[in-house]
Amino acid sequence: MTDVIGPGIGTFIGQSFGEAANQCDHLAAQKALQRGLMDANCELLMSTAVKDAAKALLNAVMSEQIAATNGKLKARHYSAPANVKARNNAFVETAVGQLGRLSDNALGFSVMSKNVVKASRKELGALLRSPATCLNGYVVKKS
Amino acid sequence: MIDDGSVIGPEMGVLIGSLWNEPARRAKARAGELGEMRAQVRSARSAELLERAQALAAADVLETILCELGERQPVRLCDPAARPARNLEYAKLTSSHLCKLSNGKLSLSATDIERLAAQNTLK
Numbered sequence: 001m002t003d004v005i006g007p008g009i010g011t012f013i014g015q016s017f018g019e020a021a022n023q024c025d026h027l028a029a030q031k032a033l034q035r036g037l038m039d040a041n042c043e044l045l046m047s048t049a050v051k052d053a054a055k056a057l058l059n060a061v062m063s064e065q066i067a068a069t070n071g072k073l074k075a076r077h078y079s080a081p082a083n084v085k086a087r088n089n090a091f092v093e094t095a096v097g098q099l100g101r102l103s104d105n106a107l108g109f110s111v112m113s114k115n116v117v118k119a120s121r122k123e124l125g126a127l128l129r130s131p132a133t134c135l136n137g138y139v140v141k142k143s
Numbered sequence: 144m145i146d147d148g149s150v151i152g153p154e155m156g157v158l159i160g161s162l163w164n165e166p167a168r169r170a171k172a173r174a175g176e177l178g179e180m181r182a183q184v185r186s187a188r189s190a191e192l193l194e195r196a197q198a199l200a201a202a203d204v205l206e207t208i209l210c211e212l213g214e215r216q217p218v219r220l221c222d223p224a225a226r227p228a229r230n231l232e233y234a235k236l237t238s239s240h241l242c243k244l245s246n247g248k249l250s251l252s253a254t255d256i257e258r259l260a261a262q263n264t265l266k
Contacts, residue, residue, distance in 0.1 A: 008159065015166050022166070026173045033180040040187035047194035054201035055264060061208060062266040066223040081213035123209070125202035128195075 045102045046109070046138050053095035054124060057087060084121050091124055092117050095135055106142050113137035192244045193237075199244075200236035204229060204265070226263065234259035 060078045067073040078087055092114050099107055113135050117127055127133045204220060208229075211221040220229050237259060238251035251259065 012162060015162075019166050019169065022170065022173070026177070029177055030180070033177060033184065036184050037180060037187065040184050040191065044187050044191040044194065047191045047198065051194045051198040051201065054198045054205070058201050058205045058208070059266045061205060062221075062223070062229075065208070065212070065221055066266070069223050079209075079212060081209045123202075123206055125199070125206045128199050128202050 042103075042107055042138060042140070043136075045107060046099060046136065049095045049099035049102055050128070050135055052098045053091050054128070056094050057091050057124065060090065061087075084123060087124065088117055088120060088127070092135065099138070106140065108139050108141050109135060110137035110139050189245075189249060192249060193241060196237045196240035196244055197233075199240040200233050201265070203236050203240075204233050207232075226266065227260070229265050230263050231256075231260040233265055 057078065062079075064073055064076055064079040068076065068079070077083060078090060080086075092109075096109055096114065099109060116133050117135050120127055120133055122133070127135070207216065207219075208221045210216040211218050219225065220232060234251070234256045238256055242250040
């Protein structure tokens with residue numbers, strides 16, 4: 001009997017090599033997607049914190065307005081149209097606290113992005129519309 | 144058929160068939176796993192856009208209220224009794240910002256807008 005390595009063996013050996021390469025590619029793609037998913041989730045938490053802070057500020061302004069209408073407000077603070085600084089500070093502090101709560105203190109806003117908003121004299125809408133000032137820098141404190 | 148005339152029986156055929164099929168099966172499983180992860184990323188990105196749209200909408204309503212308080216606009220939203228109007232404006236602006244942020248790919252339906260407004264999350 002003549003031993004012949006048939007085409008089947010070669011094919012299976014080739015398949016094994018190909019399989020190993022495919023597995024490597026798969027792991028690389030999986031790792032990239034895991035990173036992408038982590039980034040997307042961090043950005044989602046950050047955006048949620050920004051949204052909650054914007055709504056809290058709006059509600060604080062309306063609380064003052066309701067109190068003023070009922071004659072129970074001594075002085076306007078957040079609802080004084082000129083008091084941009086107080087509004088921006090309150091917005092940043094609320095967003096920082098909320099991001100900490102949402103991420104179990106794993107995420108925080110970068111110092112620079114907080115300072116940019118606090119130092120700005122623009123209203124919240126203008127800040128959020130600009131990518132440079134929309135409080136979008138975050139740091140991972142623990143993983 | 145092999146040279147010596149022996150026949151590869153059904154057992155061997157089944158084995159070869161399953162070996163032959165194995166890479167395709169694994170590739171399919173891997174593609175499914177990656178597809179699921181991609182869907183999760185897409186879903187997180189869409190949710191993020193919705194949150195950003197809501198933040199922008201809240202900021203727009205705030206700006207309108209401040210303009211009204213500064214008497215640069217007639218009173219409409221800053222009236223304490225206008226809570227439904229504020230919430231409806233917020234929901235409509237959310238839909239508009241979501242559409243802009245997603246380059247027209249996402250938006251809220253009329254029912255979603257009504258539902259968001261009905262949540263009454265703004266004072």
